[in-house]
Amino acid sequence: MKEHDLVRELAEKNASKIVMLVADGLGGLPLELSGKTELETASTPNLDRLASRGTSGSSVPVLPGITPGSGPGHLGLFGYDPLEFKIGRGALEATGIGFELGPDDVAARGNFCTLDAAGKISDRRAGRIPSEESFAVVEKLQAVKIPGVETFVKPVKEHRFVVVFRGKGLDGRVADTDPQAVGVAPLDPQAADPAAAKTADVAKEFVKQAREILKDEPKANGLVLRGFAAKPALPTYEQLYGLRAAAIAVYPMYKGLARLVGMTLVGKAQSLDEQIAELAKCWNDYDFFFLHFKYTDSTGEDGAFEQKVKRIEELDRAIPKIEALRPDVLIVTGDHSTPSKLKSHSWHPVPTLLAADTCRPDGLTSFSERDCLRGGFGIFPAKHLMLLAMAHAQRFGKYGA
Amino acid sequence: MKEHDLVRELAEKNASKIVMLVADGLGGLPLELSGKTELETASTPNLDRLASRGTSGSSVPVLPGITPGSGPGHLGLFGYDPLEFKIGRGALEATGIGFELGPDDVAARGNFCTLDAAGKISDRRAGRIPSEESFAVVEKLQAVKIPGVETFVKPVKEHRFVVVFRGKGLDGRVADTDPQAVGVAPLDPQAADPAAAKTADVAKEFVKQAREILKDEPKANGLVLRGFAAKPALPTYEQLYGLRAAAIAVYPMYKGLARLVGMTLVGKAQSLDEQIAELAKCWNDYDFFFLHFKYTDSTGEDGAFEQKVKRIEELDRAIPKIEALRPDVLIVTGDHSTPSKLKSHSWHPVPTLLAADTCRPDGLTSFSERDCLRGGFGIFPAKHLMLLAMAHAQRFGKYGA
Numbered sequence: 001m002k003e004h005d006l007v008r009e010l011a012e013k014n015a016s017k018i019v020m021l022v023a024d025g026l027g028g029l030p031l032e033l034s035g036k037t038e039l040e041t042a043s044t045p046n047l048d049r050l051a052s053r054g055t056s057g058s059s060v061p062v063l064p065g066i067t068p069g070s071g072p073g074h075l076g077l078f079g080y081d082p083l084e085f086k087i088g089r090g091a092l093e094a095t096g097i098g099f100e101l102g103p104d105d106v107a108a109r110g111n112f113c114t115l116d117a118a119g120k121i122s123d124r125r126a127g128r129i130p131s132e133e134s135f136a137v138v139e140k141l142q143a144v145k146i147p148g149v150e151t152f153v154k155p156v157k158e159h160r161f162v163v164v165f166r167g168k169g170l171d172g173r174v175a176d177t178d179p180q181a182v183g184v185a186p187l188d189p190q191a192a193d194p195a196a197a198k199t200a201d202v203a204k205e206f207v208k209q210a211r212e213i214l215k216d217e218p219k220a221n222g223l224v225l226r227g228f229a230a231k232p233a234l235p236t237y238e239q240l241y242g243l244r245a246a247a248i249a250v251y252p253m254y255k256g257l258a259r260l261v262g263m264t265l266v267g268k269a270q271s272l273d274e275q276i277a278e279l280a281k282c283w284n285d286y287d288f289f290f291l292h293f294k295y296t297d298s299t300g301e302d303g304a305f306e307q308k309v310k311r312i313e314e315l316d317r318a319i320p321k322i323e324a325l326r327p328d329v330l331i332v333t334g335d336h337s338t339p340s341k342l343k344s345h346s347w348h349p350v351p352t353l354l355a356a357d358t359c360r361p362d363g364l365t366s367f368s369e370r371d372c373l374r375g376g377f378g379i380f381p382a383k384h385l386m387l388l389a390m391a392h393a394q395r396f397g398k399y400g401a
Numbered sequence: 402m403k404e405h406d407l408v409r410e411l412a413e414k415n416a417s418k419i420v421m422l423v424a425d426g427l428g429g430l431p432l433e434l435s436g437k438t439e440l441e442t443a444s445t446p447n448l449d450r451l452a453s454r455g456t457s458g459s460s461v462p463v464l465p466g467i468t469p470g471s472g473p474g475h476l477g478l479f480g481y482d483p484l485e486f487k488i489g490r491g492a493l494e495a496t497g498i499g500f501e502l503g504p505d506d507v508a509a510r511g512n513f514c515t516l517d518a519a520g521k522i523s524d525r526r527a528g529r530i531p532s533e534e535s536f537a538v539v540e541k542l543q544a545v546k547i548p549g550v551e552t553f554v555k556p557v558k559e560h561r562f563v564v565v566f567r568g569k570g571l572d573g574r575v576a577d578t579d580p581q582a583v584g585v586a587p588l589d590p591q592a593a594d595p596a597a598a599k600t601a602d603v604a605k606e607f608v609k610q611a612r613e614i615l616k617d618e619p620k621a622n623g624l625v626l627r628g629f630a631a632k633p634a635l636p637t638y639e640q641l642y643g644l645r646a647a648a649i650a651v652y653p654m655y656k657g658l659a660r661l662v663g664m665t666l667v668g669k670a671q672s673l674d675e676q677i678a679e680l681a682k683c684w685n686d687y688d689f690f691f692l693h694f695k696y697t698d699s700t701g702e703d704g705a706f707e708q709k710v711k712r713i714e715e716l717d718r719a720i721p722k723i724e725a726l727r728p729d730v731l732i733v734t735g736d737h738s739t740p741s742k743l744k745s746h747s748w749h750p751v752p753t754l755l756a757a758d759t760c761r762p763d764g765l766t767s768f769s770e771r772d773c774l775r776g777g778f779g780i781f782p783a784k785h786l787m788l789l790a791m792a793h794a795q796r797f798g799k800y801g802a
Contacts, residue, residue, distance in 0.1 A: 029761050033454055037761070062800055063404065064781060065788030066411070069801035082801065083403055092802050345799055347792045348761050349777075370764055379779035 001081050011242045016328040016393040018288045025297030025338025027350045040368040042312040046319035047367040054355030056364050057377025061336045067347045073335030074257045079386030088229020094162045095256030101231035106170040108228045112159040112220035121182045126159045127219040137220045144209045149202050171196040178224035186224045236262025248275045249292035276321045300338030308340050329356045329392045356392035402482050412643045417729040417794040419689045426698030426739025428751045441769045443713035447720035448768040455756030457765050458778025462737045468748040474736030475658045480787030489630020495563050496657030502632035507571040509629045513560040513621035522583045527560045528620040538621045545610045550603050572597035579625035587625045637663025649676045650693035677722045701739030709741050730757045730793045757793035
């Protein structure tokens with residue numbers, strides 16, 4: 001990624017503090033043509049004031065029209081091109097449950113399924129097994145022992161779990177064992193590259209022992225493995241930007257994503273107020289602070305327009321508390337849009353603002369999707385946001401003489 | 402092209418319908434500084450209404466400042482980077498006269514010229530030979546027979562014609578035989594790559610026989626060949642987007658361009674009204690419909706400002722008939738600008754709008770070059786338009802989890 005070469009070349013250290021407040025799924029849509037979006041509906045005096053003194057823009061998470069998951073959405077905000085840096089399904093799943101992957105790990109997503117007497121899949125979701133039952137079955141799988149390899153099996157939800165193999169010489173290039181159909185047997189783990197032969201053998205041994213353990217389960221008597229993946233090779237915030245970065249998040253997925261880029265997880269906050277209290281506590285120990293606010297996304301996913309409006313107002317009320325710490329750069333953005341109207345992530349650009357003493361005024365006096373279209377950053381790729389953060393923190397030297 | 406990998410990964414099928422109405426050369430310029438463009442002058446109540454409910458933007462066909470021909474202009478709109486996917490001059494010329502190139506074909510553009518007694522070019526346009534005379538000479542060239550190769554010679558206009566060689570093992574990498582000067586003899590066809598040796602020999606044999614046939618012609622007693630090219634290797638709409646695509650165009654060039662990306666040519670419409678009648682007729686058989694409207698370009702090329710305004714108003718009147726079919730996504734754009742003031746294609750961005758229920762309002766209430774600058778898509782590369790079309794048709798899955 002050519003931007004990273006530039007960043008490494010130009011990054012300088014100083015005493016500045018950068019706060020990136022990510023309101024997950026921040027962008028929205030009006031419910032009706034003549035209506036307003038959630039952000040436009042919300043009363044946001046503090047964000048509006050920030051917009052007046054800062055610069056706004058519309059950030060495009062991946063490319064126009066592309067809806068990102070949380071992984072690519074956050075990678076973009078952190079300054080990693082989400083088309084170049086990919087987090088394999090297994091690695092993301094492990095990250096999402098808070099499992100910290102090491103350099104010798106290969107993770108896969110596991111699904112319990114029901115096998116018939118002939119060993120063929122009769123139900124791909126193991127009879128929609130509830131989490132409580134499934135967790136008990138996962139517990140039994142702790143008995144699997146593979147020589148030379150450490151094995152971790154962790155529950156996710158319902159029929160889903162994660163397996164992590166830890167050992168020297170493992171490689172993520174193993175094909176899925178899920179035939180994506182019923183009436184056929186699960187596939188054997190096969191190396192998709194010669195370098196992954198050992199990993200495929202390990203996975204085969206895991207499946208063999210697991211099948212023996214599960215054989216009398218009424219629903220979950222079989223399993224398939226998908227998305228084998230090692231920890232992605234991402235340069236850290238320290239390596240790239242020279243930033244000591246702290247992540248203050250509530251949910252495991254976002255903590256995990258922050259860990260993948262070398263941020264330190266700080267505190268055990270369970271609410272935005274607690275997150276800001278943690279922020280104040282660790283203020284002197286870090287240069288960059290990633291604060292993640294989940295509820296603008298979850299209310300959007302629920303199609304709860306009014307609830308999303310309220311969550312945005314909650315976010316707005318937190319702004320003065322962050323400003324009180326006098327960050328040099330304060331960014332408010334989202335990793336993607338989650339319009340209540342669509343009840344899902346979407347491809348629409350994300351309203352974004354950056355406030356710093358070095359901002360050139362763009363004439364905006366409020367923060368909304370429509371305003372951000374006319375903002376000083378224009379419509380820009382999310383992966384460039386960190387360049388702007390570094391610049392406004394005056395942490396970049398001049399390029400060329 | 403990294404966007405294509407993404408498209409193949411994310412494309413999903415559903416029952417949505419996408420209409421792309423391409424008004425060739427749509428963008429314009431005011432004749433005087435204080436004046437309006439053709440589109441700003443035209444009364445366009447229907448396009449203005451579409452702009453109110455959709456999202457607008459300014460599409461850049463290739464790169465800022467680059468004026469495209471019809472080939473690159475349309476490739477961009479169809480989602481193919483026109484700098485990566487190139488249509489060789491011979492292939493484009495064959496396409497433009499409605500010759501459907503096959504996989505074993507190499508096409509070249511031919512120009513008749515006048516040779517003096519010493520065999521040197523005395524007139525590079527064969528005395529500006531009129532089309533009627535030229536067509537009769539082309540007819541005589543049908544007598545050329547080359548063993549193992551099928552040869553097609555087709556008239557274009559005045560001194561211009563197309564030759565297509567069809568046979569196994571042909572290759573487009575043959576150098577032009579046009580010395581681009583008078584007073585020198587045409588060059589021999591030379592392979593520019595060893596793989597094209599056979600094709601160079603075939604071309605030599607063609608030139609030899611043709612020269613014999615033409616030797617007594619008063620004007621067109623010689624010929625040069627340029628732009629040897631095979632059919633470009635473009636993934637089809639079906640392969641890329643999973644779209645069954647129909648092209649409803651009047652002119653051979655645009656039918657040909659649509660065929661190159663695997664669209665099916667539908668009907669024999671000769672007017673916009675007939676095109677829309679065809680659209681209605683084949684509505685259930687396709688997912689994507691490319692409608693091409695030529696006259697915004699031809700009036701621009703003629704420098705006929707008022708005529709271009711009238712053609713834009715004709716286009717506007719067609720909009721409700723298309724809307725009556727209830728497309729999920731309706732796009733109105735152009736392949737480039739053709740300002741009457743310049744009497745030619747130009748590099749200026751092209752006013753573009755997309756109407757769908759998933760649009761985020763951008764506050765625009767009319768459709769024009771000036772409005773589109775403030776639209777929700779901003780100023781964007783034409784090659785990204787199909788990403789937006791697919792997104793708004795909800796035909797893309799999420800990227801990453």
